[in-house]
Amino acid sequence: PYVGAVDVTLMYAVVDVAGINSLSAQVFGNATAAVAAMAREYAARRAEPAAEGHRPLVGLSMFGLTTPAVDExxxxxxxxxxxxxxxxxxxxGGRTLEKLAADGRLVGVLDLTTTELADDLVGGVLSAGPHRLEAAGAAGIPQVVSLGALDMVNFGPRASVPAAFDGRTFVVHNPTVTLMRxxxxxxxxxxxxxxxxLAAARGPVTVFVPLRGVSGIDREGGPFRDEEADAALFAALREAVAGTSVELVEADAHLNDPGFARRAALRLHELVTAAR
Structure with missing residues (x-):
């Protein structure tokens, strides 16, 4: 919460900062040494010739239940x-991805896991804010998007889930993470x-829709398999992009099925190449 989406470094003061004492002098001394060392390293890097053959950067979004797709x-x-x-x-993670896109650091975005939007809508603990999925479009950066883990909203321990959600379908992922369908x-x-x-994006956009499920537990026999809920997601998305420049690719596959994410990566490569 304090550092946002930048590489701020925090050092705990240990004691109150009301005056210098033998302990705080050591802590502040360490902080001073760290600042000086980082400044020297920064200056040294700037003095070096630019590295040749730097590979273009692409941002990807991942969740534990979309890992097979993102790895592929x-x-x-x-x-x-x-x-x-x-x-x-x-x-x-989502806020950092948005920041890098807005800063022009990325040539493309492969946003396979848009689950943070569900937390923003419903009130989960992993929201990236209301402007998630907007920076790449505003910057005109090519993007390929999918619907990874939109079957879930994230909370902390089961006892921390608001009573308003009693009766919903839950999976206790671990003692500190509870998922709600x-x-x-x-x-x-x-x-x-x-x-x-996506329709408002200034750059090219392709959406890949996995018709057989959007997460590792939203598949045949899985605890979050809900064809009605998935169908509502797909139908609303189709209607929202109809008549726009957004390309919609529907696949008779699960998000984590071999080949699905590879196709998405290849499509992003085509969009990036065409935009150069």
Whole structure:
């Protein structure tokens, strides 16, 4: 919460900062030494000649339940000559991805895991804010987007889930993470929001829709398999991008099925190449 999406470093003071004492002098001395060392390193890097053959940067979004897809996409992008930066979609990761896109550091975005939008809509703990999925479009950066983990909203320990959600479907991922299944109505709103954001993009956009499930637990036999909810998401997205420049690719596959993410990576490569 204090550092946002930048590389601020914090050092705990240990004691109160009301005056200098033998302990705080050591802590402040360490902080001073760290600042000086970082400044020297920064100056040394700036003095070096620019590295040749730097690979173009692509941002990817990942969650534990979309890891197989992102791993496949990352391997394909590496083969194609990109450096893939993977961001864990826990709020801070999404905000950092947006910041790098806004700063022009990325040549493309492969946003396979847009789950943070569900937390923003429903009130989960991993929201990246209301402007998630907007920076790349505003900057005109080519992007390929999918619907990874939009079947879930994230909370802390099960006892911390608000009573308003009693009766919903939950999966206790671990003692500190509880997942709640999104409803058809919530998924329909997510489809509308995603479609509107992508339709407003200034650069090329392709959306890959995995018709057989959007996360590791939203598949046949999985605890979050809900065809009605997924269908509501897909239908709202189709309607939102109809008649726009957004390309919609529907695949009779699960998000984590071999080949799905590779196709998405190849499509991003085509968009990036065409934009050069």
């Amino acid at each position: 996409a990352r391997a394909e992008l590496d083969r194609l000559g990109y450096e893939a930066l993977v961001f864990h979609a826990t709020g801070a 999104t409803t058809p109505a919530e998924n329909a709103e997510l489809g509308r929001r995603i479609g509107a954001k």
